[in-house]
Amino acid sequence: MGRELMNNISVDCVVFGFDSEQLKVLLVERTMNEANSDKILFTDLTLTGYHIYKDEELDEAAARIVFDLTGLNNLVLEQFYTFGALDRLEHPNDQLWLEQFGDVFSKRVVTVGYYSLLPSTEVPVIQKGRKVAWYPVNEVRNLAYDHEQILKKALEHLRYKVRHEPIGFELLPVKFTLTQMQKLYEAILGTQFDKRNFRKKVSQMNYVVPLKEKQIGVAHKPAQLFMFSRDVYDKTHKERFDFFI
Amino acid sequence: MGRELMNNISVDCVVFGFDSEQLKVLLVERTMNEANSDKILFTDLTLTGYHIYKDEELDEAAARIVFDLTGLNNLVLEQFYTFGALDRLEHPNDQLWLEQFGDVFSKRVVTVGYYSLLPSTEVPVIQKGRKVAWYPVNEVRNLAYDHEQILKKALEHLRYKVRHEPIGFELLPVKFTLTQMQKLYEAILGTQFDKRNFRKKVSQMNYVVPLKEKQIGVAHKPAQLFMFSRDVYDKTHKERFDFFI
DNA sequence: CAATAATGTGTATCTTTAACACTATAAAAT
DNA sequence: ATTTTATAGTGTTAAAGATACACATTATTG
Structure with a gap:
């Protein structure tokens, strides 16, 4: 088959969870090695996201991304904002990371933000070799790209929403x-x-x-x-x- | 110069106004003539939108679109939702309309919705040969593309927002x-x-x-x-x- | 069986909301 | 000049909702 990706549109998902005490967010560790070596250039954290396929609805893409991360389906998914700043991928670490993929992705990527809610305990912590873990939302620092901004906006939206709907x-x-x-x-x-x-x-x-x-x-x-x-x-x-x- | 357009990302703007009695929205008439003739194939109404340039922020694009329509600057602009349904441009009238532009635009366009607020009386009603007019939001029907859905979502967002901020x-x-x-x-x-x-x-x-x-x-x-x-x-x-x- | 750790419950005060009707004033009509 | 018209402006009472606050209850553990 080989579905075709859109090289300039992605979906990023903020996965929230609650552990009876704190509101947490699921983050993925990103480790950049030097080419052909074990030397670590940097390690940081990201939300999860991926480019959308040409024949895929935005909501579908969000569901796919969360499923790949958690193995869970039928979660609440809520689109909250779209980010397209020209410099959103321009931090040196991000440039270095993206070079790996050559020309597959455009330099200008607009990403649609979704958040998803799940009871944190139901979720396994490692998926597909990625190191995935829960972090208290108030203690999150050093996210890749513009993901801190995305997280902040997601939180604002969640706060808003939670007061008006039984979410x-x-x-x-x-x-x-x-x-x-x-x-x-x-x-x-x-x-x-x-x-x-x-x-x-x-x-x-x-x-x-x-x-x-x-x-x-x-x-x-x-x-x-x-x-x-x-x-x-x-x-x-x-x-x-x-x-x- | 010749700025380069993104062929698959656009911004659509819902321009709201108030005339002391009703909430209104600024719409543009779209008239489709038969090729090389005066015969009108259809007439309908659209919001205004346009594709973004590769070197243009989303907020800038929204400001540009509203400026082109109203000649006004420094208006409130609020991003409210992004629309990317696979069938959003597939109505026969819309297909016919878009054929005019050949391959300039992708068949899959994701559009970021903004709304803008202005005191209606300040706005001229015709700009650049387009027929632009105010319509009461409650009486709007037969919009092109998915623009009815976009308007509905903008209204919801405005209702929400207006209760919490002095907008x-x-x-x-x-x-x-x-x-x-x-x-x-x-x-x-x-x-x-x-x-x-x-x-x-x-x-x-x-x-x-x-x-x-x-x-x-x-x-x-x-x-x-x-x-x-x-x-x-x-x-x-x-x-x-x-x-x- | 005592200690622990969290559950479960009622009342009084203050604040906010809701319902409701008449007088005041400028311009226009007579 | 007087009346008509159209909208501005103003206060009180009753009901509902929000806030502040302290102690007895009950499984489990040692």
Whole structure:
């Protein structure tokens, strides 16, 4: 077959995860060796992205990229911004890296940014020989290309979105406790909530449904488990607007 | 010189305006004649857009496109979404139209959507032989390509944005009345506000400053004029978040 | 069986929102 | 000059929502 790539359009994906404490992002280590040697010229981190195929929808490309990285399908994927600055690939390290590929890619690449949300624990940490790992979003530094800017914009968009749509649940296990949910929103929004007031609010969200199950194996009073019902949400929110806090 | 175009990346601009009553969008008439004849094959409406140059930033391209249409500079320009569906140029009319340009443009064009806000009255209605006119956003039909989808997404984004940032003032004259301001927000958000409650809220916005001027030449009690102060806004909103209603 | 560690719950105060109707003023018409 | 017209401008009360705050409960572990 041999699908044809577009040499000047790519999709970059910011993969967010949550580990019960912190909001994290999945990054790939990039190591540049000297030609025909083991000597490492530099090592840094990148988001994952790839050029799109000529016969591929943007959303498809994003799904493919996240699948290649995580092996997961059917994740939430949200396009948030497109980056095309003339100098976005011009850092010396990036130039050096891109030289490897010769003329396959254009010097001017416009990249469409997507983010994706997954419960971090479900994801293996190495894929296809690449070194992939979770990093707390607040501690990320030295990303390749313009990926810091892309990450920043993705975060802004996520913060925005999470207040208006029940998208946060994608970052939680199917069954979660209210403490986990509170910590998640605190991590994303960078705030603190009062436990009683938080629960009062959640108890009004009839799409956050209590299960007849409790946590097991925890060294303290086990919490009740809840799940998000998209069904209930869709039915009760036909006309409504705001979601949260 | 001869700047080189990218044949597969374009920018499309949704130009919004407000005429004291309705939210409007600037559209360009597209008339397709039969080859070497006056017979009109079809007439429809488009947003304005153009391919980007290889040495041109996306924001620059958007500014250029709006300038070509309106002769205005320094407008608010906001990127809101990127459209790259495989079938976005495949309607028969669009195919017919694009044939004129031969192979200049790729069959697969990804377009970055921007919108721009201007007080409609400042804008001339014909530019460079093109027939350009304002249409109420709610009554727009039969746009070329995927431009209806693009307009819809722009509107959504504008509605979102206008609630959180003082961007609505870009659609008002520099000096405006509170009634104009209220009508503007009603038009964008598709709601109605109570006059007294609206004014109560605005009076808490210290960046909406009363002038020592009134309307003149109106056949009724003249209203006080106000203006938006970006200065005051920036100073008082260093840490704050929400803007409106 | 005591210590630990987190869960789960109610009330009072303050703030914000929502609903509602009449007087004031300039220009235009008589 | 007087009346008509059209829009500006203004305050109060009731309801809803947000905030602040402390202690008893319950599995597990040692």
